Amino acid sequence: MKKIILSGDRPTGRLHVGHYVGSLKRRVELQNSGTFDKIYIMIADAQALTDNASNPEKIRQNIIEVALDYLSIGLDPEKCTIFIQSQIPELCELSFYYMNLVTVSRLQRNPTVKTEIQMRNFETSIPVGFFTYPISQASDITAFKATTVPAGEDQEPMLEQTREIVRRFNATYGEVLVEPEILLPDNSACLRLPGTDGKAKMSKSLGNCIYLSDDAEEVRKRIMTMFTDPGHLRVEDPGKIEGNTVFTYLDAFCRPEHFAAYLPDYPNLDELKAHYRRGGLGDVKVKKFLNSVLQEELEPIRARRKEFEQDIPEIYRILKRGCEAAREVAASTLSDVRKAMRIDYFDDAELIAGQAESFKKKG
Numbered sequence: 001m002k003k004i005i006l007s008g009d010r011p012t013g014r015l016h017v018g019h020y021v022g023s024l025k026r027r028v029e030l031q032n033s034g035t036f037d038k039i040y041i042m043i044a045d046a047q048a049l050t051d052n053a054s055n056p057e058k059i060r061q062n063i064i065e066v067a068l069d070y071l072s073i074g075l076d077p078e079k080c081t082i083f084i085q086s087q088i089p090e091l092c093e094l095s096f097y098y099m100n101l102v103t104v105s106r107l108q109r110n111p112t113v114k115t116e117i118q119m120r121n122f123e124t125s126i127p128v129g130f131f132t133y134p135i136s137q138a139s140d141i142t143a144f145k146a147t148t149v150p151a152g153e154d155q156e157p158m159l160e161q162t163r164e165i166v167r168r169f170n171a172t173y174g175e176v177l178v179e180p181e182i183l184l185p186d187n188s189a190c191l192r193l194p195g196t197d198g199k200a201k202m203s204k205s206l207g208n209c210i211y212l213s214d215d216a217e218e219v220r221k222r223i224m225t226m227f228t229d230p231g232h233l234r235v236e237d238p239g240k241i242e243g244n245t246v247f248t249y250l251d252a253f254c255r256p257e258h259f260a261a262y263l264p265d266y267p268n269l270d271e272l273k274a275h276y277r278r279g280g281l282g283d284v285k286v287k288k289f290l291n292s293v294l295q296e297e298l299e300p301i302r303a304r305r306k307e308f309e310q311d312i313p314e315i316y317r318i319l320k321r322g323c324e325a326a327r328e329v330a331a332s333t334l335s336d337v338r339k340a341m342r343i344d345y346f347d348d349a350e351l352i353a354g355q356a357e358s359f360k361k362k363g
């Protein structure tokens with residue numbers, strides 16, 4: 001069986017380092033590993049509209065930001081297909097059929113959707129489109145017969161829902177769809193990178209994000225004001241590592257060679273943590289180290305973004321080509337789906353001949 005990746009992001013803003021360690025970095029590694037037959041990267045504008053119906057301009061403006069982020073981290077349109085969800089109408093058609101295979105109570109149990117409903121204060125006024133977006137996500141994945149979805153932990157319920165739809169579809173209509181699996185980050189700090197204020201979720205409205213496109217000074221400021229251990233008041237005090245955002249970020253980003261380059265007094269992260277726990281190590285020193293580590297990672301991304309920003313029309317041409325390629329694949333899956341569901345009436349000579357025969361007999 002072919003190995004196929006599909007993943008994507010809602011274009012509600014620029015992408016941040018949480019997206020980067022949670023999924024983006026992995027996608028680039030997988031792209032460059034050459035072990036996948038196809039890679040589809042989708043800008044999920046239609047999904048973003050499910051809770052931004054009254055603000056389509058925000059989504060429209062952010063498509064280019066996400067595309068620039070993709071290209072600047074090293075996703076290469078020669079090696080992967082980058083496309084925009086709303087330009088593939090086949091995805092809607094698939095969703096319409098999948099909706100018959102899912103119950104309302106099953107959707108209500110989705111923990112990610114539950115949390116999102118709370119975060120948005122929807123309470124009883126949940127848009128139907130938002131409520132059903134896990135079904136639309138199953139269409140995104142299955143339209144491309146994806147086997148692998150590199151994504152963060154919060155996407156696991158969507159994958160579970162997708163696998164259920166696939167099993168239900170295949171059992172009812174015949175083996176057409178492929179069951180995908182999620183590919184989570186293997187480093188636990190990357191599973192859910194906290195905001196710079198220590199809060200669980202990075203979000204624009206909380207102002208606790210580090211964006212891939214932030215300039216060096218913005219990144220430095222965010223790090224220098226990062227949440228640490230509130231009990232660690234004086235340098236001599238023993239400090240806590242658990243829940244200390246600076247150390248969580250170091251867990252996610254730092255490699256042994258960073259010590260030789262920026263903090264040669266310590267051989268590795270374990271020794272740095274041990275010193276912090278014992279007391280005698282100040283927050284500023286650790287933050288400066290994190291700043292060096294993060295700037296090293298982000299600087300080439302920023303530099304590439306600046307280049308891509310010079311030719312925006314070309315980015316739209318890349319996206320258009322991606323949409324055309326993606327649409328062909330989705331249309332081919334849809335044709336299999338229609339055939340399996342036997343709603344391909346005009347291609348069904350047997351149906352037409354059989355009915356012609358039986359009506360003739362009736363006279």
Ligand code: TRP
Pocket residue numbers: 006007008009010044047137140141149151155
């Ligand atoms: N839900 C994803 C997000 O919030 C975006 C998305 C839409 C997606 N369809 C997908 C991710 C399919 C992986 C696979 O960013």
